[in-house]
Structure formats: structure tokens, C-alpha cells
Amino acid sequence: AQSVAQPEDQVNVAEGNPLTVKCTYSVSGNPYLFWYVQYPNRGLQFLLKYITGDNLVKGSYGFEAEFNKSQTSFHLKKPAALVSDSALYFCAVRVPPGAGSYQLTFGKGTKLSVIP
């Protein structure tokens, strides 16, 4: 069965500092990895995804994520945090077509707080 772990329930970072939100995964075969963000009282919004190719993926709002196959990780990063980045972040994984269920499995979420 596939799974996602987000080891930190909350991450605090000062505005302007780099931020990292951690994600590790477990799947059989090659993973398709996603990051979503949830602002207060809103639905989830897609940030970025890794399917294949370059391990560094760039997404919306200046975020990027690095796929590391040996460490089974897909950490979300941003060089300089903004107060408006404060939100709940979810990592998700699914397997390629034919490799198993179409189900998208989410982590438990990490609350990011950017301090002015």
C-alpha cells in the first residue's frame, strides 16, 4: 500500500528566510508526487507535481520541490518565505497507470506559519 509521511505538524519560519516542508513516501514502483496548499476556509489548490525527468520541479508562487529517489523524499522549498505563504500544505502520491489503484494518497498536512 502506498503512504505519505509529513513528519512536521507545524513549521515556523521568519519572513524572508528560506522554508522547507518535508515529505517522504512509500510506493511500489515509480511515484507520481504532488504538493497542494490549503488556505483558511478554502479548498486545496495544486502547487506542483513530479512525474518524471528533472528532479527539481518548479511550481506556483515561487515554490519548488526536489525529488530524491534514494531517500524517497519530495520536500517543498521556497527561497524566501512570505507571510501570505502561511497555510496548510499537503503532499500526495499515486502510482503510474496500470501499477495499482488510481487512488491519490495524502499526507496529514503541515501547517506553515511565516512570522513577520
Added chain:
Amino acid sequence: EAQVTQNPRYLITVTGKKLTVTCSQNMNHEYMSWYRQDPGLGLRQIYYSMNVEVTDKGDVPEGYKVSRKEKRNFPLILESPSPNQTSLYFCASSQAESSTDTQYFGPGTRLTVL
């Protein structure tokens, strides 16, 4: 505007009173799904549908039903709600049976069962 809509956005009900949460998408997506979000548990999939008249169970289907009679609509039915179904519910859709497709989420329905 491309969107997934859910109704109602907020609902307070009592144990055992049947309810339906509607979900509609205007993007002609084939795949639709329901999730529930609970603190400390993240999002867990309830049911999903690959296309009209094709539905399947997710991780937590007990106590829920769904139907997919039309491509755009995917209602979630609670025949006899219980307090442990108090949660925040999200509907989502994506283009087709492809693992690369991103899912588009509705704004959520906050359900309280007393």
C-alpha cells in the same frame, strides 16, 4: 470559470437524518472523488468515480453512498448520519484516468452531526 462547486457549504444535522451533499464540475472531467478532512488525519478518500455509472470505494467508505448518473455531478449521500461523520468534506475532479492529472477541489462542506 472552471470550477468544482459543492452545496451546502455548511450543514448541521441530527443523527439518522438522511442528507445529500452535491458536487458539480463544469470541466467535463471524467474522474471525481470525495474526501473527508479531519485534524491530524489529513485527507482520506471516501469514494471515487472513473466515469458515469462507474464508482468504487476509497479508504473510508463506511456510512456513505455515491452515484454518478451524469458526468458533471457526483453527490455524496449519508443515509443515516452519525456523529463520527462530523468532518470537512471535499469533492475533487480531474480530466481522465491518468496519474499525471492534477485534481481540482471544491470549496468544502463542513458537516456537523449532533
